[in-house]
Amino acid sequence: MGLDEVRDDWTRLGSAEPLWAVCVDPDKRGGGWDDNEFLASGAAEIDGALRRLTELGIRPEGGRALDFGCGAGRLSNALAAHFETVVGVDISAPMLAEARRLDRSGGRIDFRLNDAPDLAAFDDGSFDLVYTDLVLQHLPPALAAGYLREFTRVVRPGGAMVIGVPEREKPTFKGLVFRYAPWPLIRIAQRVVLRYPAPMRMHVWPTRQLSAVLAAGGARIAASDDYWGGDHWRHLRHYVEVRGESR
Numbered sequence: 001m002g003l004d005e006v007r008d009d010w011t012r013l014g015s016a017e018p019l020w021a022v023c024v025d026p027d028k029r030g031g032g033w034d035d036n037e038f039l040a041s042g043a044a045e046i047d048g049a050l051r052r053l054t055e056l057g058i059r060p061e062g063g064r065a066l067d068f069g070c071g072a073g074r075l076s077n078a079l080a081a082h083f084e085t086v087v088g089v090d091i092s093a094p095m096l097a098e099a100r101r102l103d104r105s106g107g108r109i110d111f112r113l114n115d116a117p118d119l120a121a122f123d124d125g126s127f128d129l130v131y132t133d134l135v136l137q138h139l140p141p142a143l144a145a146g147y148l149r150e151f152t153r154v155v156r157p158g159g160a161m162v163i164g165v166p167e168r169e170k171p172t173f174k175g176l177v178f179r180y181a182p183w184p185l186i187r188i189a190q191r192v193v194l195r196y197p198a199p200m201r202m203h204v205w206p207t208r209q210l211s212a213v214l215a216a217g218g219a220r221i222a223a224s225d226d227y228w229g230g231d232h233w234r235h236l237r238h239y240v241e242v243r244g245e246s247r
C-alpha cells in the first residue's frame with residue numbers, strides 16, 4: 001500500500017461520509033453526527049490534552065499549531081481557541097471541503113491539501129505544536145515513520161507534540177481479527193459486511209518503536225495516557241517534548 005492508495009481511500013471516505021469516517025461510530029452512520037456535537041468532541045479532546053501539557057510543563061503558549069490529518073477540522077477548530085493560527089493538513093480534498101464548511105475560527109485556520117510523503121511545504125521549526133490523532137494508524141508504518149521524522153523537523157526547538165495512536169490490539173474478537181487476519185480478508189469484510197465506502201487499515205505503534213523514531217529527531221515522550229480506543233485497541237496519547245531552548 002502506498003500514498004496513492006491512502007489518498008484514494010480517504011478521498012472516497014471523505015466524499016461518502018466525512019464525519020462518520022473521522023469518528024467511526026455505528027450509531028452515527030448515514031449522517032448521524034450533529035455538527036456541534038462533532039466539534040464539541042474535538043474541544044473536549046484538545047482542552048484535556050493542553051491541560052496535560054501544562055501539567056507536564058511543556059505547553060507552548062500561543063503561536064502556530066499544525067493539525068496533521070485534520071479531516072473535517074474537528075481538532076483544528078478546537079486548537080484555534082488556543083493558538084493564534086492553525087494549519088490543518090490533509091490528503092483528502094473532500095475532507096478539507098468539509099473542514100472549510102465547519103470552520104468556526106473566523107479565518108485563523110489554513111486548511112491545506114498535502115499529498116506528499118513529507119511536509120516539505122513547511123519550514124524547519126515553523127510550528128509551536130504539532131498535533132495528530134487517529135491518523136498515523138491508518139498509514140503504512142514506513143510512511144507514518146517518515147511523517148514522524150518530519151514532525152520533529154517542523155516543530156521549533158522547545159515546542160511540543162501530541163500524538164494519538166493505538167499501541168496494541170486488545171484481546172477482543174475484533175482486536176484479534178485485526179492482529180491475525182490477512183488484510184485482504186479484513187478489506188472484504190469492511191466493504192461487503194460493514195459496507196464501508198472504502199477500507200480503513202489499522203496499524204499499531206508500540207511505544208518503544210515510536211519513541212525510537214522521535215528520539216532520532218531530538219524529541220522525547222514525556223508521558224503517555226491511555227485515553228480511548230473503544231473495546232478493541234489500547235489507544236495512547238503521547239505528550240512529546242522537543243529538545244531546544246527554554247520556552
Ligand SMILES: C[S@@+](CC[C@H](N)C(=O)[O-])C[C@H]1O[C@@H](n2cnc3c(N)ncnc32)[C@H](O)[C@@H]1O
Nearest residue numbers: 010022069070071074090091092095133134135
Ligand atoms: C480518522 S480521520 C481523523 C481526523 C482528525 N485527526 C480528527 O481526529 O478529527 C483520519 C484523517 O487522516 C487523513 N490522512 C490520511 N493519510 C494522510 C496523509 N498521508 N497526510 C495527511 N492526512 C492524511 C485522512 O484523509 C483523514 O481525514
